[in-house]
Amino acid sequence: MELRIREVAQQLFFEQGYAATSTTQIAKEVGCTQALVHYYRTKENLFRQIFLEQVLAALNVIGRSLANEESFDRFIEQAISMYFDSLSSNPRLPYFVLEELVNNPERRKYMREKFVKNPTYAMLYMQFDARLKQEQQAGHITKIDPFDLMITIASLTVFTFASLPMFQDLLSQTDDQVREYVAHRKAEIIRMVKKILKP
Amino acid sequence: MELRIREVAQQLFFEQGYAATSTTQIAKEVGCTQALVHYYRTKENLFRQIFLEQVLAALNVIGRSLANEESFDRFIEQAISMYFDSLSSNPRLPYFVLEELVNNPERRKYMREKFVKNPTYAMLYMQFDARLKQEQQAGHITKIDPFDLMITIASLTVFTFASLPMFQDLLSQTDDQVREYVAHRKAEIIRMVKKILKP
DNA sequence: GTCTATATGCTGATAGAC
DNA sequence: GTCTATCAGCATATAGAC
Numbered sequence: 220m221e222l223r224i225r226e227v228a229q230q231l232f233f234e235q236g237y238a239a240t241s242t243t244q245i246a247k248e249v250g251c252t253q254a255l256v257h258y259y260r261t262k263e264n265l266f267r268q269i270f271l272e273q274v275l276a277a278l279n280v281i282g283r284s285l286a287n288e289e290s291f292d293r294f295i296e297q298a299i300s301m302y303f304d305s306l307s308s309n310p311r312l313p314y315f316v317l318e319e320l321v322n323n324p325e326r327r328k329y330m331r332e333k334f335v336k337n338p339t340y341a342m343l344y345m346q347f348d349a350r351l352k353q354e355q356q357a358g359h360i361t362k363i364d365p366f367d368l369m370i371t372i373a374s375l376t377v378f379t380f381a382s383l384p385m386f387q388d389l390l391s392q393t394d395d396q397v398r399e400y401v402a403h404r405k406a407e408i409i410r411m412v413k414k415i416l417k418p
Numbered sequence: 419m420e421l422r423i424r425e426v427a428q429q430l431f432f433e434q435g436y437a438a439t440s441t442t443q444i445a446k447e448v449g450c451t452q453a454l455v456h457y458y459r460t461k462e463n464l465f466r467q468i469f470l471e472q473v474l475a476a477l478n479v480i481g482r483s484l485a486n487e488e489s490f491d492r493f494i495e496q497a498i499s500m501y502f503d504s505l506s507s508n509p510r511l512p513y514f515v516l517e518e519l520v521n522n523p524e525r526r527k528y529m530r531e532k533f534v535k536n537p538t539y540a541m542l543y544m545q546f547d548a549r550l551k552q553e554q555q556a557g558h559i560t561k562i563d564p565f566d567l568m569i570t571i572a573s574l575t576v577f578t579f580a581s582l583p584m585f586q587d588l589l590s591q592t593d594d595q596v597r598e599y600v601a602h603r604k605a606e607i608i609r610m611v612k613k614i615l616k617p
Numbered sequence: 618g619t620c621t622a623t624a625t626g627c628t629g630a631t632a633g634a635c
Numbered sequence: 636g637t638c639t640a641t642c643a644g645c646a647t648a649t650a651g652a653c
Contacts, residue, residue, distance in 0.1 A: 220636080236521060238437050242629065255637060257630060314520055320584045321513055322435060327587035335588055367606055370581075371574065378573035385519045388526035389534055407566055411614050419618080440646065454619060456648060 223249050224256060229269045233311040236318050237266055270319065270326070271333070273312060278340065280305045285346050291354045295416065296409050299372065303405040306380055310401075314381040344369075360416040371415070375408045422448050423455055428468045432510040435517050436465055469518060469525070470532070472511060477539065479504045484545050490553045494615065495608050498571065502604040505579055509600075513580040543568075559615040570614070574607045 227248045231240045242262050246253040256265070284298035306312060319326055334340045348365045355362050379401065387397050426448045430439045441461050445452040455464070483497035505511060518525055533539045547564045554561055578600065586596050 239521065241627075243627080252638060253629085254631085254639080258636075262629065317580065317584075318517065318520075321580065322438065324583075324587060327584060331588050331590075367603075370577075370603070371606075371610065373581075374577035375570065375573045378569075378577055381516065381520065382569075382572075384523075385516075385526060388523065389530050391530075404566075404569070407570075411570065414614055414616075415610050417613075441648085442646075451620060452647090453621080453649080457618075461647070 220249070220251060220255070221259060224251070224259070225265070225269065228256075228265055229273075232266060232269060233309075233315050236315070238322075267329070270316075273309075274316060274330075274334075277305075277312065277316075278334070278343070282343055285343065285350070291350075291359050291416070292413055294350075295412055299376065299409050299412065300405065302376055303401070306376075307401065310380050310383055312380070313377040317377060317381060358418060361418045363416065368412075368416075372408075372412060375404075375411070379404045379408070419448070419450060419454070420458060423450070423458070424464070424468065427455075427464055428472075431465060431468060432508075432514050435514070437521075466528070469515075472508075473515060473529075473533070476504075476511065476515070477533070477542070481542055484542065484549070490549075490558050490615070491612055493549075494611055498575065498608050498611065499604065501575055502600070505575075506600065509579050509582055511579070512576040516576060516580060557617060560617045562615065567611075567615075571607075571611060574603075574610070578603045578607070 224245065228240070228245050231245060231248065242256040243253045246256050249256075256262075259265070260268075280301055281298070284294070284301050287294045287297050289297075320330065344365070347369070351360075351363070351365045351368065354360045383397065383401070386392065386400065392400065423444065427439070427444050430444060430447065441455040442452045445455050448455070455461075458464070459467075479500055480497070483493070483500050486493045486496050488496075519529065543564070546568070550559075550562070550564045550567065553559045582596065582600070585591065585599065591599065
């Protein structure tokens with residue numbers, strides 16, 4: 220049952236956020252009593268495990284894309300493409316992470332300890348930085364700050380997924396139209412980032 | 419007192435979101451009883467008035483920027499610049515609107531009725547579309563879908579402000595550093611959008 | 618208009634039987 | 636491990652005195 224609680228909790232946290240999801244609701248969907256959700260851990264503990272796992276998975280995708288040794292254009296294309304694809308089965312993740320980090324200073328602190336100060340993840344950024352400098356010196360791309368590039372790609376990707384429910388409802392789109400829209404934005408973002416990077 | 423309740427409520431809704439803000443907290447900060455917050459209206463009613471007012475103000479800024487008759491580059495520059503400046507005194511607004519629209523299907527429905535189906539705002543988009551087509555035909559900019567351009571600018575702008583608390587805490591930035599970062603992103607976004615639009 | 622007092626419901630969490 | 640029963644706290648909202 221522990222696994223089922225985690226699965227259901229994850230889905231509900233994704234869909235509604237932490238504050239809007241009650242342990243009672245989790246229990247109801249799992250089909251157990253509310254007390255059982257608390258037997259293992261507190262709500263905050265349950266959340267943290269799920270949150271951490273998801274962020275790690277996302278960072279993993281980014282990490283793997285950095286291993287790409289082809290041309291920089293291909294690298295950018297693949298990195299954005301991989302990220303889009305991994306999010307297509309998890310479209311609520313970007314908004315979920317954004318929401319919890321924006322609303323909860325405690326979690327930002329937790330993330331700083333866990334990731335920013337962690338050599339493994341600091342290294343990811345160093346690799347990205349090094350690769351970018353190398354391509355600049357070879358004249359393949361224009362001079363650009365690695366942090367700026369990172370934020371730009373994150374902005375375009377995260378917003379695409381975070382605004383999906385808005386987009387769907389405001390413009391009365393069907394599920395198929397939404398899928399098409401995401402595919403279109405993926406291609407468009409790749410195209411734009413490449414253009415931005417042109418010398 | 420009615421005005422003070424609205425002012426305080428607005429600030430708290432901005433900072434914490436709708437769900438996390440209680441009428442008790444509003445009353446405490448106003449300095450009146452909790453019952454008084456309910457004398458005029460329900461919490462949802464109070465929220466809607468504030469929400470509507472803020473979205474209208476934001477749309478107004480966008481509307482005014484469209485009136486710019488100078489070169490398209492100047493127009494883009496001014497539009498983004500105006501939006502950034504108006505948000506600098508209201509940095510929580512983009513996240514606030516995003517959060518409430520993502521989390522609440524009722525409010526998306528409300529927004530669709532209020533804005534998408536409203537000729538005044540449909541016209542804003544038509545104006546933008548017309549201007550873009552005109553500049554394309556004159557060969558000043560590359561061919562681009564107006565909706566794509568809109569979403570791209572929104573992504574870059576909204577994410578800059580929405581991620582501000584994250585950015586500040588994760589990288590331990592001072593308030594001055596944050597201001598500098600926002601100014602930097604503003605310039606960078608203008609530069610990128612111009613480059614994307616180059617023929 | 619602003620108050621006190623209170624209704625009603627939901628929350629997270631715990632104690633303790635089996 | 637899973638249950639029942641129950642707690643204390645906080646939420647929104649309302650009734651009614653002044």
